Amino acid sequence: MxxxxxxxxxxxxxxxxxxxxxxxxxxxxxxxxxxxxxxxxxxxSFDLNDIPVAIYNEDRGAASRELVARIVGSPHFHLHSHLDQDGQVAALIDTREVLIVLHLGERFSSALYSGDTAPVQVIIDGRNSNTALLVQGYLRDIVTEFNLQWSRRNGRPPPLAMLQVRPWFNSNLxxxxxxxxxxxxxxxxxxxxxxxxxxxxxxxxxxxxxxxxxxxxxxxxxxxxxxxxxxxxxxxxxxxxxxxxxxxxxxxxxxxxxxxxxxxxxxxxxxxxxxxxxxxxxxxxxxxxxxxxxxxxxxxxxxxxxxxxxxxxxxxxxxxxxxxxxxxxxxxxxxxxxxxxxxxxxxxxxxxxxxxxxxxxxxxxxxxxxxx
Amino acid sequence: MHAEMAPLPALAIDGVSKCFVAGDKRITALSETSLQVQAGKISGLIGPDGAGKTTLMRLTAGLLLPDSGQIRVLGVDAVSDPLQVQSAVGYMPQRFGLYEDLSVQENLDLYADLQGVPKAERPARYRELMQMTALAPFTRRLAGRLSGGMKQKLGLACTLVRTPRLLLLDEPTVGVDPVSRRELWAIITRLVRQQGVSVLLSTAYLNEAERCDDVILMQEGRMLGHDSPKSYSESMRGRTFHISSSALARRSLQNRVSALQGIIDAVIENEKVRVVTSRAEMPAIASAVPEATDIRIEPAEPVFEDAFVARLKSTAAVTGAWLPPGHVVAAAAGPVIQVTDVQRRFGDFYAVRDVSFSVQRGEVFGLLGANGAGKSTTFRMLCGLLPASAGELRVAGRDLRRAAADARSRLGYMAQHFSLYVNLTVLENLNFFARAYGLDRSRRKRRIAWALEAFELADHAGIDSGDLSLGYKQRLAMAAALLHEPDILFLDEPTSGVDPLARREFWQRINALAESGVTVLVTTHFMDEADYCDRLLIMAEGEVLAQGTPAEMKAHFRSEALPAPTMEDAFIGLIERHAQNKGVAA
Amino acid sequence: MKQGAAMRMRLRGMIRKESLQVLRDPSSIAIAFVMPLVLLLLFGYGVSLDARYVRIALVVEQADANTAGFTGAFAHSDYFVPQLYNNIQQAEQALMEHRVDGIVWLRNDFSARLLTGGAAPIGVFVNGVDANQSRITKGYIQGVWQVWLAGYAREQGQEPAEPVALEPRVWFNAALRSRDFLVPGLIAVIMTLTGAMLTSMVVAREWERGTMEALMVTPIRIWEITLGKLLPYFVLGMGGMLLSVAMALWLFEVPLRGSFWLLAGSSALFMLVALGMGLLISTVARSQFVAGQIALVATFLPAFILSGFIFQIGSMPEPVRVITHIVPARYFVAILQTLFMAGDIWPVIAANSAALFVMMLLFLGLVRRKARKRLD
Structure with a gap:
């Protein structure tokens, strides 16, 4: 032994x-x-930073500028360019110059002030479906936050129910x-x-x-x-x-x-x-x-x-x-x-x-x- | 050729040096070497390991660049115009790279394409080569499934597919059995004599030097001599003797004689001991060996080997009292190794069939055979590395089937290729094997100290074993096999690839061990080593061809044409007779 | 014999020899066909980013019609497997023990606050350990919540109160199937490995078996050896590529919106890059073992992580982003993802093909410089 x-x-x-x-x-x-x-x-890492984004803003109002500033100012996004016509969108997305294009129509501000829902079109390059999904999440967070503050400032009723999301263990994901x-x-x-x-x-x-x-x-x-x-x-x-x-x-x-x-x-x-x-x-x-x-x-x-x-x-x-x-x-x-x-x-x-x-x-x- | 023109040398090397850098060490492979190889002759390149033989070949083939000096091959500068050199020479490296997954024919086709042999000339050339190498029946066989000797012949055929003007052969016969070796030489000789090809070949077999026209003797990157083999041996005339005595066994006699002053070399040759002295006078040995009463000393015909040994070696004896005093293996009752009707099958194939033999204590027992004869299989079974399919193997009185581990603790083993751990130092290797054999602390200390001293390894203790020269590697392997003081020593082609001087030293140690009672079982391709054995077993195709003392074997082949057959003659004769019998039976 | 004829003969001899070896030695066939097959199957089925069947704990402290409507929305979603709990402690325990991936918590005053129009809070906890999955889960929950909210408001005869609404339009992959982008990327990763392995191993094999020395003393030139090796393995590699594309189209049902010939052309270019990389490795490593190791480490991992096949290059730290430029798979991933999902978008294909072309010149040029007919 x-x-x-x-x-x-x-x-x-x-x-x-x-x-x-x-x-x-x-x-x-x-x-x-x-x-x-x-x-x-x-x-x-799946986290996204500096996503190139192009803005096609036909609206001249302060509200649209504020929303755009919030998006572009977030660390997740990075302003690539401002567009002035619809035809530019396809080329930018196709060539992967930008991952998303945000389109705010002419009536954006007026709809907002008149109490209607103002739509923002988001065109996303879906070649990487995971990224496309995540980008929507980032945008949704910013818009939700914007909506809350807008409602509070302009006396619009808040949504009937609110999500309060708290990730456990990794709060910043x-x-x-x-x-x-x-x-x-x-x-x-x-x-x-x-x-x-x-x-x-x-x-x-x-x-x-x-x-x-x-x-x-x-x-x-x-x-x-x-x-x-x-x-x-x-x-x-x-x-x-x-x-x-x-x-x-x-x-x-x-x-x-x-x-x-x-x-x-x-x-x-x-x-x-x-x-x-x-x-x-x-x-x-x-x-x-x-x-x-x-x-x-x-x-x-x-x-x-x-x-x-x-x-x-x-x-x-x-x-x-x-x-x-x-x-x-x-x-x-x-x-x-x-x-x-x-x-x-x-x-x-x-x-x-x-x-x-x-x-x-x-x-x-x-x-x-x-x-x- | 015009008589008045001096023939252009096939190869002219002038002041060539070549160094290699390995890690932080600088190794000089060739230093300031100048030589010429005559056209139309066989020039042999001979020297111990590290002499620079392979480097010289590669430089000549334009595969290496010299650090300094000039190389002209057939009048072309090998440094500036390697491609032209390569289209005029044929070179067979030590391990000729046959494509083993291509057939014999496909290998030939490839080299014919590469050498630019015109399609029209090929059929005739192939026929000639196949006839020369006797490979014609095997053209469709994959090269990987040829025997070692056949591979070597195919390699030569590929090199010769376009007749080169200069043929470079780097140890073409190493690891090849005597029969194939003889065939290879026949091919080379015919090429030179019939087609005027110049050949430069290196070899480790000293008896092959005699077949060369010129011998270039090298050591440690320097040329020691360049002459015909005859002149080498003539220079030794008067310094070679045969000594014999009926009162003293030849091994004891050799052991005693080799320790004497003035004796450079002492080896066993047939029933006598062949001695080379440092001066041309009869050695005075009678007084040194008093018990050999009827000692006879007669002059012997000098051979090349004597000159080789005399030039490269200063002293014959292994220095120091080698075995510790009182090292005697206890007498055993019966045979130490007993093999009875052993068989080994691999599928339907019988590698070994009905082999029986026994070896007594203190005997040196040789196992011989051509490549693939089954001797390695037999050997592995005896070491317990391979179980037998049938039959009984007893080693040191233990049945290998039941008490293998116990039997293994009694035997020492030296593999064919260096098989210690190359990235461990000498000391770490010894330490590991001492522990692996279960030596306790005090015994371990004692034995390792002994090994370092007896094998002169103390200065190398801290060196990685892979960096040792081949001779030292072999010493270390033997030291490791002897650490636990085994009763039995298994040696599997222990001297393959080892230079002639290291081989001599090795056999002196073996002899001393056998004298002290250790039983030695050895396989070898060197026929002079077969002569050193007490008894031999010759195998072919898994069966025993003959068993007996070397003298008995040789006696079978004594004839008027061959009054003093050598061991090689006996071996080849046995193999040929076996082949004939098979032919008749079929 | 003329120079040209001798050269053609040598080249033909080399190519025939390599082809015979390919046919006899199963290992190169295995590398070219079996490896892509197995890896593509494994990755294609094993790697998916589509979160489906997310196990969610629905905690309803006081059940009524409103909570039923909300939980019903989860039950109808394809993405969730809801489990009902009636107190939060149990649900939290389940989250701790990995029995659920997230919790949606409706407190007992949910209905009351809903009716008084006062932003009824819905607690959402997700296990944030896997950040990517939790983001996706969070997005799904938000989606369910928005749909439910709009429906509820309509039922109550109210106008939707949302000031700004996003209208996402995802191009090229509206269904957001992760397989559609993973499989083309995988082809690039696998082909990098296959190409490099093929050539690096076969040259190393010549060194190891001692055939290189014999080859070198023949009058063959070094570029003839290189070309003789490149061609047969190019054919073999393209075979593997074809197999992978076929699997992508018919097994994984990835759409091919670009032209097949453009795909074939750019694949051929990329295969030359990968084979060149292998040849370069083999001029350094002279044993199959080392060559295989280097091929594995130098090609597979960078192709996997740094090619943008799965992780977005733009989001990497600056130094890493610089390094990605020397990863050939990066360019091929861009070409493949575009050709498969978007179509013949010339600016993308031209720019990336040009980069591949430069890499090919770089690798083959380095091979040319490094490889010599000398042993030292």
């Missing part, structure tokens, strides 16, 4: 050295994750607060899977695997030793991005750190299991890489990282149940934004625990099976 422990420890140390001593693999462990963190953190905690899970998954998926193939290719197999190490010992670096590196990278999320991107951290780490360990264990399964099948590093890629791409897309699982077809939604990232993302966002405690996260812990158990034992079985 003591000998076995010594052997496992020796292998774990060797594995870590092998990964960390190589300059190339050190770079691979550090640079792409940092790059991805910044690219995702800064570029991957900042996309970054959603994306950045997700990156912790995303990158931890990528690094853990790749490190473990390639570990056996690398030795097979270098010819060192036979040398390892002729030592008295048993397959299970080799497997345990090989899972260490993935576990450790995954945890380290996850923790580093966690710190970056809190201190660099300033995402609020409201829940329990312990609860988060329970999740992270279970999550990384399941990633190690999957990585080792790939490892036991792959003969070359290329196959290992391909296997990791084949697992990672669907795992990321079908996790709810960027787009919600609820929008997927039902069959695909069922498929996501075996995806450990799906659960860990809920835990991450829960702990960061919702202040979740470990008790409330229990329904997300146990599926990852089951996945880890199944993948690790499968990996062990496949490994032994392949040896013979």
């Amino acid at each position: 003591k000998q076995a422990l010594r052997r496992i420890l020796a292998l774990a140390v060797k594995e870590l050295l092998a990964v960390l001593k190589d300059r190339k693999s050190r770079i691979i462990l550090v640079v792409p994750p940092l790059l991805q963190l910044f690219v995702f953190g800064y570029a991957a 900042v996309s970054r607060w959603f994306i950045v905690p997700g990156i912790v899970g995303l990158l931890a998954l990528v690094v853990t899977t790749i490190v473990t998926a390639l570990s056996v193939a690398r030795e097979r290719e270098a010819g060192t695997f036979d040398q390892l197999l002729v030592t008295p190490m048993r397959p299970v010992e080799i497997l345990i030793g090989k899972s260490f670096p993935g576990l450790l590196i995954g945890l380290l990278q996850g923790s580093f991005i966690l710190l970056m999320a809190v201190y660099w991107f300033e995402v609020p951290f409201r829940g329990s750190l312990g609860g988060l780490y329970i999740g992270m360990i279970l999550f990384i264990l399941s990633a190690v299991g999957i990585g080792l399964m790939i490892s036991s099948l792959a003969v070359t590093q290329q196959q290992g890489m391909l296997g990791a890629f084949l697992f990672l791409v669907p795992a990321v897309i079908l996790s709810g990282f960027a787009t919600p699982i609820a929008n997927m077809p039902e069959a695909v939604q069922w498929l996501t149940c075996i995806n450990p990232l799906r659960y860990f993302l809920v835990i991450l966002r829960g702990v960061f934004l919702e202040g979740s405690s470990s008790a409330i996260l229990l329904p997300y812990y146990w599926p990852m625990g089951v996945i880890a158990l199944v993948t690790l034992s499968l990996a062990g079985w496949m490994f032994r099976h392949r040896m013979n």
Whole structure:
């Protein structure tokens, strides 16, 4: 037993050295994750700023000017140009010069003063339907606010019922607060899977695997030793991005750190299991890489990282149940934004625990099976 | 050719230097080298690892730019006009890149297109090449499914698809079994003699030097000599001897003799020990080996190898008391390795069929065969890397089926290619393997200290093992295999690609181990190494062809035409006889 | 033999060799056809921004005809799956436990204030963690509220009281199907990866298998090697492109409003850019493993995030916006989204094609400079 422990420890140390001593693999462990963190953190956002807008205002009244000023003055919009005829609209939208054109008719002010409803036509480039939807939301907020104040000032009755919208956990609806905690899970998954998926193939290719197999190490010992670096590196990278999320991107951290780490360990264990399964099948590093890629791409897309699982077809939604990232993302966002405690996260812990158990034992079985 | 014109050399290299930068290190591959290769001859390029042979070839082919100096190939400047050089030379790199997913014919077509061979000339040329290489029956086969020797011949055929005026061959026979090697040489010789092609080839097999017209001897980027093989060997006349004694086994004799002053080299050759001395006088060894009462010393005919060793090596013995004192493996009751009717199937294919043999304690046992004969499979089964389909394998008294881990703790293993962790340092590698074999702290310390000293690795302890030279890599691999003091040592082509000097040192260590009672099982392509073994097993197509001592094997092939057959003659004879029998049976 | 004839022979030999290898080695076929197929299926079905079936908790503290009218409006909406609660604590608990995505809360004085004309407050809480989805949810709720409000006022015989009303007209995608814009963008992303993978891996393979050295000592010129590799993989890549377009049209039912030939032409241009990128990678990386890694990192991620395929480039921070200009997929995304959804809008297509052309010259020019028939 003591000998076995010594052997496992020796292998774990060797594995870590092998990964960390190589300059190339050190770079691979550090640079792409940092790059991805910044690219995702800064570029991957659905929030819209500086949307180019053209105004076609045929009305000469002060009311229309006020409304236009409110829209153009908002940080979401940016005035591209004033139009003076209808014919200019199509060209601007077609060529993507502007995303929207606001058209206020000649009778805008007079309708407003006479107590009628004054229409504002909004022409939106729908080539990106999500943007088109969001722009309408921004405009509606501005107009609603305008309406309220106009009614108050001009003695018009307020609407019969008013919506008082309060988003929980993220009151300004900042996309970054959603994306950045997700990156912790995303990158931890990528690094853990790749490190473990390639570990056996690398030795097979270098010819060192036979040398390892002729030592008295048993397959299970080799497997345990090989899972260490993935576990450790995954945890380290996850923790580093966690710190970056809190201190660099300033995402609020409201829940329990312990609860988060329970999740992270279970999550990384399941990633190690999957990585080792790939490892036991792959003969070359290329196959290992391909296997990791084949697992990672669907795992990321079908996790709810960027787009919600609820929008997927039902069959695909069922498929996501075996995806450990799906659960860990809920835990991450829960702990960061919702202040979740470990008790409330229990329904997300146990599926990852089951996945880890199944993948690790499968990996062990496949490994032994392949040896013979 | 007009007599009054001095023939233009095929290759003229003048003051060429070439450095490579690897990381922060600067490696000089060639320094201030000048040489000429005569047209219409075979010039051999010989030297240990890192001599600069491959760099010289690549410079000649216009694939590298020299740092300084001039290279003229067939009168053309290779630096300024590489394309013209490339359309006149044929070059076969060490690993000739055949497209393994193309057939033999498609590979030939590609190179014919690239070399601009006119369509009309092709059928005749192909026929000639296929006949020469005996590949005609396989033109539709994918190159990837040819044997190693056949691939090498196809590579040569592709290089020859347009007859080049200068043929560059970089170690064309490395890793090729003796039968294929002999065929390759026949092709090359015929080309030169019949078509007047000039050939420059490098090789690690010293006995191939004798087949060259000229030998260029290189070391560490410098040329040491350029002469005919005959002149090299003549320079050694009077310094080579055969020593034998019936009272002392040849290995013990060799061990003792090699430690003496004035002896540069001592190797086993047939039943005797071949000795090269530093001066032209009879060695005084009788006093050094008192127990060898009937010692006989007779002059031997010098060969190229003697000159090679004499020029590149100063001392014969592995320095220092190599094995720790008192290192003796306890006597075993029965055979240490016992193989009984072992089979290994891959699907319907029998890689190994009904193989039986046994090896005694302290024996050096050789496993020989052509590429694909099943020796690697047998070897892997013995190491417990591959289970047998049928039969019984016992190693150190344990059945591999039941107590594999236990058996593994008793054996040391050295793989064909360097198989330690290249990005770990020497010390980290040793530390890992010591722990992997479960050595406790004090034993670990003692053994690692021993390994560093005995293999002269102490100065390199902090260097990544991948940066070591091939010779040191091999030392490290052996040190790692010996850390746990195994009773049995498995060596899979341990000297493949290793230069002749490192091979000598390696075998001295093996001999010392065998003397102390360690059992050694070894596979090899070098026939002189087969001679070093106590007993041999020769395999072909998964079956045992012959088993016995080297002397017994050779005795089968003694005839009037061949009064002193070498191990190579015996090996090729056995393979040919087997092929004939198969032909008759079919 | 004449120079020209020898050159044509070499080139033909290279092309035939590459084509044979493509046919024999399933991996390039897999990259060209299976990868786009799988990725397009996965993304096409897996990635959707259309919030449907939003689970909403309707808290009605005192039920009557007015609240019934309001909740009825939610029940009739396609976007919501309403769940009724009668106290706010339970609904909040449900929101905390992710059983609902939002709460609409009608307090017990709702009807009373509605009748007295005094801006009856309706509390709306959404889970703001996913900012994009909550915005969309919020928009849907506002939509339901406006429709209900107008209907209620009409019932009561009142004029709609709203001073300003927005009349949105969404061009090109009136139904706001996210798939219509995601799928063309995806084609650009996937083709970037496919093109770069194809060429980067095959040149690296020659280095790895040692065939490059043998190739180099033949009289072949470096641009002949390059061209010999480019052509077969161009055909293969265009095959993959055709497959993707076919899937977009018939599987995902994305309309193609522009002309097919313009699509084919710009795709060919883009394929050359992607293949050129792969060739450039392969002059740096000499192992398939490294080449594959670089191709993945250098093409896939930028194409995904920085091409404007899903995230609006105009809303990114200035430095990031500058970087997007060197992402070729950016131009192709613009072309594809326009061709599929808007039609042959020449200014967009011409400007972006010109940018692609410059990138092609850039990459192939760099390949020309970097690739040498030397080993060092």
